[in-house]
Structure formats: structure tokens, C-alpha cells
Amino acid sequence: MNAIIASAFLGVLMMFASWIFDNEKTHTRIALAGLLALIVANVLQLNGIYTIPVDYKGLLSFTQFGLYVNTILFILTFLYVWLNGDEIAKIGNHAADFYALFFFVLCGASILTSFNNLLMLFIGVEILSIPLYILTGSDKKNLNSNEAALKYFLMGAFSTGIFLLGITFIYGATGTFQLLNPNVNPATGMVREQLMQSAGLILIFVSFNFKVSAAPFHFWTPDVYDGAPTVFTSFMATIVKATAIIAFVVLFHSQFKALGYAWELLLTFVLISTLFVGNITAVFQRSVKRMLAYSSIAQVGFMLFALYGPNNFANEGILLYIMAYSIASIGLFGVLIKMKDYSFEAFNGLAKKEPLLAGMTTLFLMSLAGIPLTGGFFAKYYMLNAAVQSGIGLWLVVVAILFAAISVYYYFKLIQAMYFAEGEPAIHEMGQSYKYKLLVFAILILALGILPNVFLSYLYF
Amino acid sequence: MSIQYYIILCLTLFSIGVVGVLTRRNAIIVFMCIELMLNAVNLLLVAFSKMYHGAALQSAANTTAGIDAQIFVFFIMVVAAAEVSVGLAIIVMMYRNTHSVDINFLNRLKN
Numbered sequence: 001m002n003a004i005i006a007s008a009f010l011g012v013l014m015m016f017a018s019w020i021f022d023n024e025k026t027h028t029r030i031a032l033a034g035l036l037a038l039i040v041a042n043v044l045q046l047n048g049i050y051t052i053p054v055d056y057k058g059l060l061s062f063t064q065f066g067l068y069v070n071t072i073l074f075i076l077t078f079l080y081v082w083l084n085g086d087e088i089a090k091i092g093n094h095a096a097d098f099y100a101l102f103f104f105v106l107c108g109a110s111i112l113t114s115f116n117n118l119l120m121l122f123i124g125v126e127i128l129s130i131p132l133y134i135l136t137g138s139d140k141k142n143l144n145s146n147e148a149a150l151k152y153f154l155m156g157a158f159s160t161g162i163f164l165l166g167i168t169f170i171y172g173a174t175g176t177f178q179l180l181n182p183n184v185n186p187a188t189g190m191v192r193e194q195l196m197q198s199a200g201l202i203l204i205f206v207s208f209n210f211k212v213s214a215a216p217f218h219f220w221t222p223d224v225y226d227g228a229p230t231v232f233t234s235f236m237a238t239i240v241k242a243t244a245i246i247a248f249v250v251l252f253h254s255q256f257k258a259l260g261y262a263w264e265l266l267l268t269f270v271l272i273s274t275l276f277v278g279n280i281t282a283v284f285q286r287s288v289k290r291m292l293a294y295s296s297i298a299q300v301g302f303m304l305f306a307l308y309g310p311n312n313f314a315n316e317g318i319l320l321y322i323m324a325y326s327i328a329s330i331g332l333f334g335v336l337i338k339m340k341d342y343s344f345e346a347f348n349g350l351a352k353k354e355p356l357l358a359g360m361t362t363l364f365l366m367s368l369a370g371i372p373l374t375g376g377f378f379a380k381y382y383m384l385n386a387a388v389q390s391g392i393g394l395w396l397v398v399v400a401i402l403f404a405a406i407s408v409y410y411y412f413k414l415i416q417a418m419y420f421a422e423g424e425p426a427i428h429e430m431g432q433s434y435k436y437k438l439l440v441f442a443i444l445i446l447a448l449g450i451l452p453n454v455f456l457s458y459l460y461f
Numbered sequence: 462m463s464i465q466y467y468i469i470l471c472l473t474l475f476s477i478g479v480v481g482v483l484t485r486r487n488a489i490i491v492f493m494c495i496e497l498m499l500n501a502v503n504l505l506l507v508a509f510s511k512m513y514h515g516a517a518l519q520s521a522a523n524t525t526a527g528i529d530a531q532i533f534v535f536f537i538m539v540v541a542a543a544e545v546s547v548g549l550a551i552i553v554m555m556y557r558n559t560h561s562v563d564i565n566f567l568n569r570l571k572n
């Protein structure tokens with residue numbers, strides 16, 4: 001609750017900050033201080049200290065898992081703003097407005113990690129997505145940004161409609177919006193009730209696939225990620241996507257298990273088509289930004305493995321996965337922002353001119369591909385193990401590993417361009433401090449790969 | 462009246478909305494169709510609320526069963542209003558740059 005109240009309050013505060021202070025550096029500093037305050041407020045609640053005692057009437061339930069996810073998301077946002085503050089200030093006239101929107105997104109995120117009622121889920125999803133429509137279209141004169149915003153908005157609103165119909169059907173079948181005990185099937189009465197519950201769950205499943213951009217509902221993703229300003233793509237593809245996945249996992253573990261085997265079939269279909277579409281299409285991209293958009297679809301395919309079962313590997317794995325994926329992607333987008341154009345050729349010869357930068361980019365790409373000693377390896381390992389533990393056939397694991405092997409091809413194409421191709425890299429000037437900030441991301445990736453237990457132990461105490 | 466009629470009516474309205482979103486090319490009309498979808502859901506929620514309330518009244522005189530669905534309707538209205546304000550702003554922004562509200566404009570990024 002601390003995090004929900006604090007993030008909404010800080011969002012309003014940031015809106016006034018743009019009115020009081022003129023300097024954009026000050027805005028960034030206020031935002032960083034606010035994010036620190038948010039982390040502190042959340043950690044306080046994690047240790048049992050509340051600001052306002054409220055009776056939630058069962059709408060929200062704060063679990064160790066949800067609060068720890070909150071902490072991770074806030075720290076990731078902090079790192080993201082710390083790295084990209086100058087770039088955010090370059091877009092539009094008032095950086096503080098964007099920071100306000102970030103805080104509202106985080107407010108939605110902290111609702112989504114602790115919902116216990118479909119009403120709260122709906123509110124959380126909407127608070128999460130509405131600021132994103134604005135961030136996508138924030139480059140007002142750029143037609144690509146306009147197009148991305150309109151497409152994202154129409155797709156988002158459409159999937160909201162489907163989502164609401166699903167909730168309504170579930171209400172019609174069960175008479176309550178509360179999340180259900182996974183082991184009880186409440187709609188045992190008439191055929192009509194069971195039919196309505198199944199229809200409702202399928203509609204919610206479809207709309208969540210829209211939100212996390214899993215195939216076959218992924219088609220908006222490449223266009224939106226490509227058209228949005230690169231800094232905000234970095235935010236959308238990492239922190240927001242991680243939140244949506246977490247909400248999906250919590251919802252799926254509580255509601256969908258009631259319906260048994262048919263769900264696993266549906267999930268397996270979505271999972272394989274996501275892995276297929278993401279990886280195969282990414283191979284043919286010529287723009288690195290678009291390649292990263294498709295690769296984010298492919299990574300969602302791996303994250304969906306957590307849906308197979310509530311077990312320890314799924315819970316720990318999804319946390320590791322969102323950490324490893326978000327840190328690597330924010331770092332990679334941080335490098336991409338500094339490139340003058342986003343083609344693979346622009347990276348030619350980067351290793352000669354900027355050896356440190358090229359080395360860190362290589363590390364991020366290796367983490368996304370899942371090479372050992374980087375965070376991505378353990379993330380993928382935990383996800384596959386979660387699927388095995390919940391009794392899915394080994395063939396699915398083999399398929400996933402084959403697709404991971406394909407992903408190595410397009411990630412290493414970039415490494416090959418940096419190290420083995422001759423050419424002059426088209427890169428903007430960057431200060432030394434920017435490289436050191438990126439170095440922090442690289443160190444975090446290595447730490448996740450070598451000592452994943454350190455990060456997971458907080459989940460339990 | 463039986464609940465089936467309400468379900469059929471709401472699903473018809475919802476389907477009209479979905480078909481509109483998928484076939485129309487004018488951004489404003491697409492937007493109206495999305496609103497139609499949301500309002501079909503509102504109607505269905507109210508119908509279910511009445512159904513559960515009526516069933517609960519059989520056994521107890523003072524019951525609040527089914528009220529939560531009506532509260533949900535208010536939340537949907539609020540969220541729809543917030544979405545409208547953002548969506549219309551995006552459409553106006555697009556109109557300023559291209560002087561049209563045609564969705565076909567959306568196919569530029571594909572290549």
C-alpha cells in the first residue's frame with residue numbers, strides 16, 4: 001500500500017515540479033530522489049511498517065512475492081532514469097511530465113503485483129497502459145511516433161474491451177470478482193455457468209496475450225516499439241512488459257488451473273507460436289531496434305514457461321528472468337540511443353573505436369541469448385526447469401532450446417559487426433560518465449549470472 | 462425477463478463493436494466502436510447484478526448481493542473517460558500532422 005500511495009503522490013508532485021523549476025537537470029534529480037523514496041517506502045512495507053492502516057476488503061493482498069517484485073521494478077526504473085535522464089530531457093519541452101507518467105506507470109505496477117480482485121486487476125492494467133500511450137506519442141512532430149501512439153492506443157483499448165467482457169462472463173458464472181481458490185471449480189452448477197466461465201477465461205487469456213505481446217496477438221509490437229522514441233521503447237519493452245508478465249503469472253496460477261488440461265494445450269500453442277514468430281522474424285530484420293522488438297517477443301515466449309505451474313522454480317525463475325532481461329535490454333537500448341542510425345552496419349568497427357562499449361554490448365547480447373556466466377543463462381534454466389517440474393513433456397524444452405539457438409544467430413550478428421567488420425561506426429559523442437553507468441549494468445548482469453541466489457534469497461526473508 | 466435475452470443483446474452490441482474496429486478506416490469511428498464494446502459490457506454487468514440481486518432477495522430482504530458489479534460499471538466509465546481524453550489527443554495530434562484521420566496512414570512503419 002505504501003508504494004501505491006507514494007507513487008501516485010510523487011506523480012502529482014512531478015507535475016508541479018515542471019511548473020516550479022525550469023531546469024531539466026533538476027527534474028531528473030527530483031525524479032531520482034522520488035524513486036529512492038519509493039524504494040524506501042516499499043522496503044519499509046516489506047519489513048512490516050505501514051503508513052496508513054487500511055481495510056482492503058479483500059481487494060488487495062500484499063505478499064512477499066509481490067512486494068519483492070515491486071522493489072525490483074522500482075530499482076530497475078531508478079537505474080533506467082539514472083542512465084537515460086539526459087535523453088529523456090531531449091524529447092518534448094518538459095522532462096518532468098514524463099517522469100510524472102513514469103510514476104503513474106509504477107502506481108499501476110504496484111497494484112498489479114498485489115491484486116486479489118478482478119476489479120483491481122482492471123484498474124491496474126489501465127493505470128499501467130494509459131500513460132504509455134502518451135509516452136509513445138511524445139515525439140509530437142514525428143509521424144512514426146504518431147502512428148505508433150495511435151496503433152498502440154487502438155490495440156490497447158480494443159484488448160481492454162475483450163478483457164472486460166471476460167471479467168463480466170466470469171462474474172456471470174461465479175457471482176464474484178474475487179480471485180478464486182485454484183483448487184476449487186466454483187462453476188459446477190449448470191452447463192451455462194461452466195461455458196460462461198470458460199469463455200471468460202479465454203477472453204482474459206487473449207487480452208493478456210495482447211498486453212504482453214505473445215503471438216498470435218503480437219502484431220502491434222514491432223511497429224509500436226519501432227515508432228516510439230527509443231528511450232521510451234526501452235521503458236516499455238522492459239519494466240512495463242515485466243509487470244504485465246508478473247500479473248499474468250499471478251492471475252494464471254490462481255484462476256486458470258481450475259480448468260485443467262485444456263489450458264496447457266492452449267498455453268503450449270501460444271508459447272510455441274511466440275517463440276517461432278519472435279525468433280524467426282528477428283533473423284530477417286535489418287534495423288537493430290526492430291530486431292530488439294522481435295527479440296522481446298521471443299523472450300516473452302520464454303517467460304510464459306512460468307505459467308505452467310505454481311512451483312518454486314516458476315516463481316524464482318520469473319523474477320530472475322525479468323531482472324536479467326530488463327537489465328540487459330535497458331543497457332542495450334542505452335547503447336542504441338547513442339547510435340546515429342539503427343542499422344546493423346552502423347555498428348561496424350565499434351570494437352576498434354570504443355572497446356569498452358563494444359565489450360559491454362557483447363555482454364548484454366550474450367545475456368539475452370542465454371550464454372552461461374551471464375544472468376540470462378540462469379533465467380532460461382529456471383524457466384525450463386519450472387516447466388519440467390510441472391510435468392510438461394521434455395519435447396517442449398527441446399523446442400525452446402532450439403529456438404534459443406536460433407536467437408544466438410541474430411544476437412551474434414551484431415557482435416560480428418562490431419568486432420570483425422571494417423568501418424567507421426556512426427556514433428554520437430558520449431561522456432565518460434555514461435560509459436561508467438553502462439558498466440554498472442554490465443556488472444549487474446555478471447552478478448546475476450554468477451550469484452543468482454543472492455538476488456533470490458530476498459524472496460523468502 | 463430471462464438473463465439469456467440480455468446476454469444475446471450485449472453480445473450483439475459487442476460484436477457490432479468488434480466488427481466496426483476491424484473494418485472501418487476512420488479513426489473516430491473505430492474509437493466509437495471501442496466505446497460501444499465497453500458499453501455493451503456495462504449493460505451486461507448491470508444485467509448480471511440484477512440477476513444476482515433478485516436471486517438473493519428471495520431469501521433475505523436486505524441484501525447487497527450483486528452491488529459490486531454496479532460499482533464495477535462506474536469504474537469502467539471513469540477509465541473509459543480517461544482513455545477518451547488520451548485517445549482524442551492522439552487523434553488530434555495525428556490530424557495536425559497529416560490532415561486526415563484515416564487508419565491507412567498506419568501502414569507506413571511496416572517496411
